[in-house]
Amino acid sequence: MIASLSMYDRPETAASNDRLWAAIRTALGRGPEILTRDGDVWDHWLSPNLILAQTCGYPFRARLHDKVTLVGTPVYDLHDCPDGHYYSVIVARADDPRDAPKDFAGARFAYNEALSQSGWAAPQNHATLNGFTFTNPIQSGAHRNSARMVAEGQADCASLDALSWKLMQRHDDFATNLKVVEHTTPTPVLPYITAKTQNPEPLFNAMTQAIAALSPEDRNTLAIKGITRIPAAQYLTIPNPAAPPA
Incomplete structure (x- = not known):
């Protein structure tokens, strides 16, 4: 079993x-x-x-x-979510002057895996609704890897599961180097x-x-x-x- x-x-x-x-x-x-x-x-x-x-x-x-x-x-x-729902947070380095998802359309976009709702589907669906796509993806293998890649300059932005992000903020020092650019629609x-x-x-x-x-x-x-x-x-x-x- x-x-x-x-x-x-x-x-x-x-x-x-x-x-x-x-x-x-x-x-x-x-x-x-x-x-x-x-x-x-x-x-x-x-x-x-x-x-x-x-x-x-x-x-x-x-x-x-x-x-x-x-x-x-x-x-x-999770704040601002109906019961049983979550969202993705699109993050960038805290010192990055860009402050809207569309600004990152051609930037290095870290995602955990192609069959991830929060890492790939949610941000791309969000981008489509706003008239663009993330065109320069880099696969990281895990949300934590995506966040670390952005914090360390190997990527420019990433989409993270909201609960994974909450846990990173509690436990991972590199999270302080990141800012939230956008929340996607809850699913x-x-x-x-x-x-x-x-x-x-x-x-x-x-x-x-x-x-x-x-x-x-x-x-x-x-x-x-x-x-x-x-x-x-x-x-x-x-x-x-x-x-x-x-």
């Missing part, structure tokens, strides 16, 4: 994620004793042995929605999924109980407030932008 909470798992959040999973497992009455932290996330997401994982909205709508079961959507402690948060054959209701109920039972410190560490239901159709209506050049 596989349980994975890898999307926001970093050294500072790992123990809280472990306690969250332990509480879910207790409420559910089954599941692996520990979270899976190694291997390929696609192998986890598509495994018939998947009990619980969190994926990104773009992979969910592009490749997973008909192969997995949607469990629910976390509610994170549904990274969903929790289970294997296609699994019943999602016991999992949703177990997660509701587990999050409520977390200590205030763990809820703050994970910036999590609860879990809600957002229909799969709402994820599927978000446009898929053109892929970055190979």
Whole structure:
């Protein structure tokens, strides 16, 4: 059996994620004793042995929605967002005089990966709505890498998941060298999924109980407030932008 909470798992959040999973497992009455932290996330997401994982909205709508079961959507402690939604922050170096996304249309744009909602789809969809595109992308492999590349001058701007950015502001010194240029329009948060054959209701109920039972410190560490239901159709209506050049 596989349980994975890898999307926001970093050294500072790992123990809280472990306690969250332990509480879910207790409420559910089954599941692996520990979270899976190694291997390929696609192998986890598509495994018939998947009990619980969190994926990104773009992979969910592009490749997973008909192969997995949607469990629910976390509610994170993010300002100016409806429950179960998040946004991307487009960041640049704090001393960069440019102050509008369009100013960075041809600049070096760091993104984590092509199937990322917050790193690629959201900023490109936002750009399209405003009459431009980010034309000089550089793949970084992770939001934290994107932010560091901008802070260190290897890129000029990047698009970061709002919760990842919040965690960077708490834990990464380089975040002080960055400024937020823009917020994109909120979209549904990274969903929790289970294997296609699994019943999602016991999992949703177990997660509701587990999050409520977390200590205030763990809820703050994970910036999590609860879990809600957002229909799969709402994820599927978000446009898929053109892929970055190979």
